[in-house]
Amino acid sequence: MRWQPRKIWIGGLAALAVAAATAATAPPKGDLLLVPDRVWTADGDAAHAGWAVLVHEGVIAGVGPVDSLHAPADVRRIALPGTTLTPGLIDLHSHVFLHPYNETLWNDQVLKEPQDYRTLEAAAHARATLMAGFTTLRDLGTEGAGFADVSIKRAIDEGMIPGPRMFVATRAIVATDSYGPGPRGFRPDLDLPGGAQEISGVDEAIRATREQAGHGADWIKLYADYRVGADGSTQPTLSLAEMKAIVDTAHLSGRPVAAHASSDEGVRLAVEAGVDSIEHGYGASEATFRLLKQHGTAYEPTLTAVEATAQYFEHYVPGQSEPTARMKEAERAFRTALKLGVTIGNGSDVGVFTHGDNWREPANMVRDGMTPPQALHAATNIAARILRQQDKFGRIAPGLRADLVAFTGDPSTHIDDLQHPVFVMKDGSLYRTPQTTP
């Protein structure tokens, strides 16, 4: 039985339960022929007009000119006129347990929203993400919601709720008293919940890494710096020895490490410790980006997080205001990394802004110097390689999982066309077609 999005979205819990029991994880039987106007495979820069994609039981069976594909006689043809088909998009930096800070400040989300409520929110966010054409997320920390991301991932994998493939980091690791809420600005006798797991010393670093891995973390996330300077400036937090202990422990178990790092010194220490990706990197110097290049460390620029906070707190209006100082700093870092050939993955920090608006990051990467194909590569094949999943998804090629999305127009020439998804398939299951737009 095939996935029937309309029934499921509108029909409430009973229909959801039926869907969970039957269709969600099982791709449709038989073969599907997807016929858009053009196909962007991620193997080159140009979209191919007149191409189609053949899907067989969740796997891409063929891609090429529509007449060259040997589709069986009983193939089900899905016409996608006016669209470009691309690999399912990937966002390497999300927080499905957060929602925009202009709705509720981060402190208030972590302090006042019960974890049960946040988990239900996360399920809604996961659905919005998938419907926007993002079929894979690396979710970098629950921000005080414990290990609940492992349950969201499980519910998606089991077909209970619609959502992207998830690679989760669980609690994330921070240095003692160096991450919010507080403690600065709060009464010192309050026992505050942590936005991440606090450690001091190599033993605690190893223990936290093992705990998070044991509870289901696919990646380990650490914070190399934060706003802990006496003047509120961003300064390194974890020591090199603590970060090395985290990296070594994670790598022993086959898990990569992502580091939040904004200051030049924080980024440099994290790269020296051997982390696999740097998140934000706004203050990193050219010399430090060279170090990323040398070590093969990936970089997620999170340009949209900066833009969104400028909108919330600095009266920035996209397309009208001058970029703020922080936006200019982020742009400088991004252009430096781009010039040096650092591996740049699409990572937006969505959660700071609305889930489902993930398209803003590739659009901002084009605003700040990438070509549309470069931004699409960052959100498909390059992101898959950063996840070490390039043999499973990230391109449209025979043998890979059928994560396929289509947008009205052609995002390989107009990146803003990513705002108009009309078709979403994950793992061969249909979640959205032009006929069943949610």
Ligand SMILES: [Zn+2]
């Ligand atoms: Zn983040």
